Amino acid sequence: MIVIFLGAPxxxxxxxxxxxxxxxxxxxxSTGNMLREQVSQSSVLGLKAKSFMEEGGLVPDRDVISMIKERVTQKDCIRGFVLDGFPRNSIQSKALDKAMIEINREVNKVVYLEVPKEVVIERISFRRVCRRCKANFHLKYAPPRLENKCDACGSELYQRTDDTTETITKRYAIYLEQTQSLKDYYQDRLIAIDGNRRKEEIGQSISEKLKVTAR
Ligand SMILES: [Zn+2]
Known part of the structure; x- marks a missing residue:
């Protein structure tokens, strides 16, 4: 099964x-994880991505498309995959469909998580991420046991440079503009989920709607 996730940052x-x-x-x-990985390796794409991400903007379509296309045509994706952060606009969704047709596959379901803007801003500005294992924490709702240390591996936590209120607001505006076109594009496969609930409840609704039983 090939599943895409849509939703605000x-x-x-x-x-x-x-x-x-x-x-x-x-x-x-996850395009976010892949790009951050490129940034930490200081690859050509990484250096390019870094300047866009720091300004709260988005990496150009062409770069992200070729990165994803290469990834989803690898062997381990043969039984399907779950995409996060891609596609972000209709240029990317069309490019993805084209790449899927080439390998005789198609996107099966598109999960859209609906969350109000105020909630999104609160969630992101309190988010901290582990430098090593990338685990996420929330200073208010899911704080680490020790201050600024990852529960899982003990490494240092940091705030992503694109997680400030200013860049979030900017990203949110871009997001709203582009999401409508994606919802239209995928309307025949779209599953809308109320994302303003506990993590476990959201996960359960997604499973139910996708009819994933082994959970
Ligand atoms: Zn960690």
């Missing part, structure tokens, strides 16, 4: 997408 879609991928036993493909 901070809607919790990354967490849900990763969980679903685990249950389906298929790769979880």
């Amino acid at each position: 901070g809607s919790g879609k990354g967490t849900q997408a990763e969980q679903l991928a685990k249950h389906l036993n298929v790769p979880f493909i």
Whole structure:
């Protein structure tokens, strides 16, 4: 099964997408993680991506498309995959469909997580991420046991440079503009989920709607 997640930055879609991928036993493909990885390796794409991300903007379509296309045509994606952060606009969704047709596949379901803007801003500005294992914490709702240390591996936590209120507001505006076109594009496969609930409840509704039983 090939599943795409749509939702505002901070809607919790990354967490849900990763969980679903685990249950389906298929790769979880996050453009955010892939780009941050490129940045930390200081690759050509990474250096380019860095300047865009720091300004709260988005990496150009062409770069993201070729990165994703290469990833989803790898062997481990043969049983399907779950995408987070891609496609972001109709240029990307068309490019993805084209790439899928080439390998005789199609996007099966599109999960759209609905969360009000105020909630999104609160979630993101309190978010801290582990430098090493990338685990997420929330200073208010899911704080680490020790200050500024990851519960899982003990490494240092940091605030992503694109997680400030200013860049969030900017990202949210871009997001709203582009999401409507994606919802229209995928309307025949779209599953809308109320994302303003507890993590577990959201996960359960996603499973039910996708009819994923092994959970
Ligand atoms: Zn960690």
